[in-house]
Amino acid sequence: MSIMNLKGKVASYLQRLIDEGSPIHFSLIDPDKVTDLEILQNVATKLYRSGSSAFLVGGTLGVSKERLDGILEILNDYPIPKIIFPSNVNLISEKADAILFMSLLNSDDLYYVIGAQVAASFIVKSMKLEPIPTGYLIVGHGGTAAHIGRARVIPYDNAELASAYALAAEFMGMDYLYLEAGSGAPETVRPEMIRTISRVSRINLIVGGGIRSPERAVEIVRAGAKAIVTGNVIENDTERALKIIEAIQNLRVGY
Numbered sequence: 001m002s003i004m005n006l007k008g009k010v011a012s013y014l015q016r017l018i019d020e021g022s023p024i025h026f027s028l029i030d031p032d033k034v035t036d037l038e039i040l041q042n043v044a045t046k047l048y049r050s051g052s053s054a055f056l057v058g059g060t061l062g063v064s065k066e067r068l069d070g071i072l073e074i075l076n077d078y079p080i081p082k083i084i085f086p087s088n089v090n091l092i093s094e095k096a097d098a099i100l101f102m103s104l105l106n107s108d109d110l111y112y113v114i115g116a117q118v119a120a121s122f123i124v125k126s127m128k129l130e131p132i133p134t135g136y137l138i139v140g141h142g143g144t145a146a147h148i149g150r151a152r153v154i155p156y157d158n159a160e161l162a163s164a165y166a167l168a169a170e171f172m173g174m175d176y177l178y179l180e181a182g183s184g185a186p187e188t189v190r191p192e193m194i195r196t197i198s199r200v201s202r203i204n205l206i207v208g209g210g211i212r213s214p215e216r217a218v219e220i221v222r223a224g225a226k227a228i229v230t231g232n233v234i235e236n237d238t239e240r241a242l243k244i245i246e247a248i249q250n251l252r253v254g255y
Ligand SMILES: CC(C)=CCC/C(C)=C/CC/C(C)=C/CC/C(C)=C/COP(=O)(O)OP(=O)(O)O
Pocket: 030, 032, 058, 059, 060, 061, 062, 085, 086, 087, 088, 089, 092, 100, 101, 102, 103, 104, 112, 113, 116, 117, 120, 136, 143, 144, 145, 146, 148, 149, 182, 183, 231
């Protein structure tokens, strides 16, 4: 059996995109920000048609399991994965395909490093949700996630420190490292940090927080990110989000 087959369906799909040289785009849907399910359907259709690779569903504040389930039901109409982006153990649903099984590597609180994961493990298994082993590293602005997660944020310009975390995550067997500047961050993770990490570690980088222009998204992918996440820009200006998706697709190797 090949290594590919040992991975779950969603991990294999993401790995295939990476192997093809196709930049991954995650559309982050925050259940607390969805006011109207019809609007969500409209937006999700546009995101899917533009080539977004998967839906990430999660939020830090004001998210309930009921809301999460309602959103996942709507997203079930689209043939791309629905992946939970959990802020805590209450946001786990059998209606999703997979969960970013994250450890907040730079938290001072053991709960976010290993406690929540222990509390969640049997739930994830019984729901047959596919766990995607992911390190979560909060950088710079950090936003609400840094505050709630008690992160000792990595300064935007300390690429060496971020690289040490990336290598540690790789050595611990994590497939992905999510570099998070925080929802709505005024500045994204810097391309220089992404470039430095990519030189040091083979871990797949997911980059999110404050990405709101196609130009910045392109710089982030060119620097070595395998995936980008956009949340606020979808909520605030969907057409701009579609331009971001289009711009990174044009970077596809051999395109
Ligand atoms: C593995 C399981 C079940 C849980 C892990 C829980 C961990 C490690 C959480 C890390 C800390 C944390 C608070 C992460 C937030 C992740 C997230 C959903 C961010 C997106 O939310 P925002 O967009 O910032 O939310 P708001 O818009 O509500 O501020």
